[in-house]
Structure formats: structure tokens, C-alpha cells
Amino acid sequence: MLKFYAKIKPGSRQDKVCGWLGDIIKIEIKAQAVDGKANIALIKYLSDKTGIAKSLIRIKNGHTSRMKMLVINDDISIDELRRKLA
Numbered sequence: 001m002l003k004f005y006a007k008i009k010p011g012s013r014q015d016k017v018c019g020w021l022g023d024i025i026k027i028e029i030k031a032q033a034v035d036g037k038a039n040i041a042l043i044k045y046l047s048d049k050t051g052i053a054k055s056l057i058r059i060k061n062g063h064t065s066r067m068k069m070l071v072i073n074d075d076i077s078i079d080e081l082r083r084k085l086a
């Protein structure tokens with residue numbers, strides 16, 4: 001199980017990883033932060049980029065905040081996550 005923080009910018013032009021600030025990943029998401037749409041889009045984006053099932057990725061804290069703690073219930077290290085999201 002991997003826990004990490006992500007700073008999300010909803011309403012962007014495209015879904016993309018903007019980089020890392022230490023152990024915090026910055027991600028831009030096209031979906032608006034309305035009715036949880038940006039959270040759903042974030043999980044789908046991470047799943048598509050990493051090949052990990054959406055059901056194994058969840059937001060633990062920060063459902064209504066731009067700063068989120070995410071949990072991936074899979075055998076992946078932070079270094080492997082960085083490589084897959086590069």
C-alpha cells in the first residue's frame with residue numbers, strides 16, 4: 001500500500017502531471033471541481049497512467065480540497081509511481 005499527497009488544479013486545459021514538489025505530486029485535471037467530478041477524473045487519470053485498477057486507488061483525505069492524500073492498494077513504490085507518471 002502506498003500513501004502520497006497530490007496537489008490538484010481542477011478546470012485545466014488538459015489532464016497532466018506538472019511535476020513533483022518533494023513527495024507531493026502536482027496534477028492538472030480538466031474536470032471542474034463540482035459534484036466530485038474532478039476527484040473521479042483524478043482517479044481515472046492515475047489509473048490510466050499507471051495501469052493500476054481504479055478500484056485500488058482512493059482519496060483518503062481532502063475530498064473537497066486541492067491537497068489530497070491518496071492511497072494505492074497495490075505493490076508499488078513511490079519511485080515506480082514517479083517513473084510511471086513521468
